[in-house]
Amino acid sequence: MSTISFNVNIAPLAALNLVKDNQNADLVHEEYHNVGQDKLIGTQIYEKYYFRSKNRAALIVIIDNLKGTTNVRAIATGSSEGLIFNFDWGAADDFASSVENILDPYIIE
Numbered sequence: 001m002s003t004i005s006f007n008v009n010i011a012p013l014a015a016l017n018l019v020k021d022n023q024n025a026d027l028v029h030e031e032y033h034n035v036g037q038d039k040l041i042g043t044q045i046y047e048k049y050y051f052r053s054k055n056r057a058a059l060i061v062i063i064d065n066l067k068g069t070t071n072v073r074a075i076a077t078g079s080s081e082g083l084i085f086n087f088d089w090g091a092a093d094d095f096a097s098s099v100e101n102i103l104d105p106y107i108i109e
Contacts (some may be wrong), residue, residue: 001032001077004094008070008106012063013108015103016042017072019061022102025095059095069077069108074099 008015013032020027025048032042041064045092049056076095100107 001075002093003073003075004096004100005061005071006100006103007108008072008103009108010070010106012040012042012070015072015106016044016061019063019099019102020044021040025059025098025099035066039080040064041066046095048070050095055092059099061099072099072103 001072010018015098016030018031020030023024023044023046025046027044028047029045030043044056044061045060046061047056048059058077060073062073062075064071074096076093
């Protein structure tokens, strides 16, 4: 499992659209909730097969501005090869980092 979190200087919906348009994985679920007062939270879930770990990995992307600044969280999981050893040859780190790479021009923290 790999988790990253950072802030960006664009609106949540713009960030979610950038991830959706540039992610090299299958989008399996998405939902967006406008909670009022220009606050939005969106979730996207992706799935991708990694040959190096011989397994499918899941990526959960959560982007919101509930505390003012747009915060991005990316969680990659399910990429390890076996039941006993939780070793995935870096697949989870790469999958989570793909969101950071897409939004890199907008990262502020």
